[in-house]
């Protein structure tokens with residue numbers, strides 16, 4: 001079997017191409033948005049027809065079909081490489097037993113068997129990735145996330161763009177901002193057969209390939225083991241083993257002892273290590289190897305012929321590393337969790353790159369700049385996690401074809417944000433419960449609108465005092481349910497004002513709003529017992 005690292009690399013060849021297709025789709029849709037945004041009203045209907053039925057969508061379908069074709073060819077190659085690896089490993093046992101070992105290239109029967117398995121996987125691939133099966137996760141009118149097929153998405157975006165362009169530029173930009181963000185964040189997805197849920201296409205293919213290669217390996221081992229009359233097994237090794245398999249990985253067993261291990265009985269490895277059915281480390285329910293989410297493999301061997309692949313020292317080192325803890329944003333992560341964080345960040349960075357590309361294509365500078373900023377923050381975080389956990393960085397995983405850093409988009413965004421700045425507030429002087437990314441406080445047009453609409457009667461009278469509250473507040477409160485929301489209050493002769501600010505944190509568990517400033521949520525007068533009630537109900541807590 002291929003090592004975990006190599007396995008990941010070969011699968012990456014496939015997923016990189018999928019990512020390329022994803023970017024291609026988003027770009028095309030982005031370009032359509034731009035054309036509609038620039039069209040004269042009199043040309044709109046014609047343009048709409050052309051974009052919908054002028055062969056543009058067919059180009060997308062062709063591009064994706066091409067990717068599928070290349071990937072399928074690759075799947076066959078990958079299967080042969082993986083199988084050959086197993087076959088090479090077994091050679092010493094054939095020799096030891098004086099069994100006939102036909103070189104891989106000449107072993108026609110074996111190769112056609114491998115090809116047959118590859119074909120099954122290839123047709124699974126086609127089912128998962130075909131244009132009718134893929135689409136995007138989007139929000140419907142009621143705010144529920146639904147799966148929308150690729151061709152429907154393509155046409156709906158055109159409809160939406162045409163509809164909103166006729167309502168003026170700011171409506172158009174706002175609507176497109178939402179759509180681009182949604183599509184970029186979703187990426188191409190496919191419906192997972194087992195769960196019925198939409199999953200990212202690249203993840204679906206990765207999972208499918210892993211499963212398929214595991215099947216290949218198991219079938220090979222069974223067959224080869226029979227041919228060279230295997231009497232034992234060696235268990236594969238991977239980093240971050242689960243506690244119940246940490247000690248058993250890399251060990252050799254006789255078939256008899258291994259059977260005991262698999263059936264939850266006391267077992268002894270070939271080098272004499274005892275694996276009691278019940279132990280302090282593994283508890284009662286030790287999993288069998290290769291079952292329930294276990295990524296270990298079993299190799300058929302002849303006992304006494306080969307030394308285990310990993311020495312005791314190397315195995316110990318892996319376990320020690322698994323138990324190491326790191327701290328990020330005040331939270332502790334073990335080694336496994338750190339690798340998961342890495343994966344999450346890789347995905348997010350790719351999403352933002354896709355959004356940036358699409359927004360640039362659509363001419364939406366604000367969103368392009370926002371995405372650019374997030375990429376910067378996320379990449380910094382990614383490096384921090386990797387460095388602290390001593391993990392290799394996988395920059396190629398975040399490679400998005402066609403992505404170029406855009407300094408102008410970034411500058412445009414910063415300018416936009418600076419226009420919204422109303423002052424500064426540093427929450428860390430009062431509490432260490434938050435990790436603010438900045439002390440800058442901004443007021444978005446959305447929040448301003450909310451303040452003036454929902455408090456229409458009074459807002460014009462007190463609105464100018466926002467800066468004064470920000471600089472000369474009486475008290476600071478923290479919301480108990482929303483840990484990153486604070487209240488600044490100030491008593492005036494006419495009003496008792498409350499300014500609510502959402503503090504921006506780049507903590508990894510706070511999924512949204514990365515790269516933003518602290519934002520004013522609302523600003524309004526309070527009734528007489530308002531604060532007392534909130535305190536009594538433990539809704540808030542005073543922190544100054």
Ligand SMILES: [Zn+2]
Pocket residue numbers: 242245289290294295296
């Ligand atoms: Zn395992």
